Amino acid sequence: MTHAPVRATIVGAGGLGGPIALSLGAAGIELTIFDHDLVELSNLHRQIQFTAVDLGHPKATRLAGLVVSRGGKARGVVAKWRTPSELDGELAEYVAESDLIVDGSDDPETKFAVAGWAVANGRQYVIAAALRYGGNVMAGVPGVACYRCLFEEPADVPSCAEAGVLGPVVGAIGGAAAAIALGIVRGQRGLAGALLAFDDLRSVAEPRILKFAPRPGCPACMRAPISPLATPLRIAEGEPS
Numbered sequence: 143m144t145h146a147p148v149r150a151t152i153v154g155a156g157g158l159g160g161p162i163a164l165s166l167g168a169a170g171i172e173l174t175i176f177d178h179d180l181v182e183l184s185n186l187h188r189q190i191q192f193t194a195v196d197l198g199h200p201k202a203t204r205l206a207g208l209v210v211s212r213g214g215k216a217r218g219v220v221a222k223w224r225t226p227s228e229l230d231g232e233l234a235e236y237v238a239e240s241d242l243i244v245d246g247s248d249d250p251e252t253k254f255a256v257a258g259w260a261v262a263n264g265r266q267y268v269i270a271a272a273l274r275y276g277g278n279v280m281a282g283v284p285g286v287a288c289y290r291c292l293f294e295e296p297a298d299v300p301s302c303a304e305a306g307v308l309g310p311v312v313g314a315i316g317g318a319a320a321a322i323a324l325g326i327v328r329g330q331r332g333l334a335g336a337l338l339a340f341d342d343l344r345s346v347a348e349p350r351i352l353k354f355a356p357r358p359g360c361p362a363c364m365r366a367p368i369s370p371l372a373t374p375l376r377i378a379e380g381e382p383s
C-alpha cells in the first residue's frame with residue numbers, strides 16, 4: 143500500500159484557520175486554503191499569523207505563504223469555499239482529492255456547506271467555531287452522525303466581527319481543531335461524531351464532550367455513501383466477507 147501525501151482543504155484563513163493551517167502544514171499535509179477577505183488592522187489581535195506587513199493583502203495567500211516559509215506545502219485561494227464542481231482545472235482536482243476538509247470560517251452557511259460536501263463525498267472533516275469566550279469543534283468521518291444531525295440548520299448567530307471573540311480563544315479552539323484533525327487523518331476515531339464544547343475558556347479549559355446519535359431523516363446522512371442510518375443488520379448477523 144502506498145501512502146500519497148495527505149491533502150487537506152482549509153476553509154477560512156483567520157483566527158481559527160491560522161493555527162489549523164500552520165499545524166497541518168507543519169505535519170506535512172498539503173493544503174489548499176480558501177478565504178475571500180483581506181487582512182485588516184482589527185484582525186491582528188486574534189489572527190496572530192498576520193502582522194502589519196500583511197495589512198491589505200489577501201488572508202489566503204499570506205497564510206499559504208507562511209506555511210510554505212516553514213517548509214510546508216500550501217496554496218491560497220482568494221475566494222469563498224467552492225465545491226470541486228464549481229472550480230476549474232488543477233484547483234478542482236486538489237479540492238476533490240482532499241482527504242480532509244477543515245472549516246474555520248466565520249459563517250454558519252459555509253460550515254453546513256463544507257460538512258454537507260464532506261458527508262456526501264465520504265470525506266473526513268472538522269468544523270470549528272469560536273465566539274466571545276468559547277467555541278466548539280466537531281469531527282466527522284464516514285459512517286458516524288454528522289454536523290447536520292446535530293445542528294439541523296444554520297443558526298442565526300452573530301459573527302466574531304459583530305460580537306467579538308477573545309484573542310486567545312481562537313488560538314485554543316484552532317489548536318484543538320488541528321490536533322483532532324491530525325488524529326482523524328491517522329485513523330483515531332474516538333472523537334469522530336462528537337462535539338467538543340468549550341463554554342468559557344476564561345474559567346474552564348476542558349470541553350464538554352457531547353456524543354450524539356445519527357438523526358433519523360437527516361438529509362445529509364441519507365445521501366451519504368457510507369451512512370450511519372443504513373441498517374447494520376447484515377454486519378451484525380455475521381455475513382461472510
Ligand SMILES: [Zn+2]
Pocket residue numbers: 287288289290291292356357360361362363364
Ligand atoms: Zn446526518
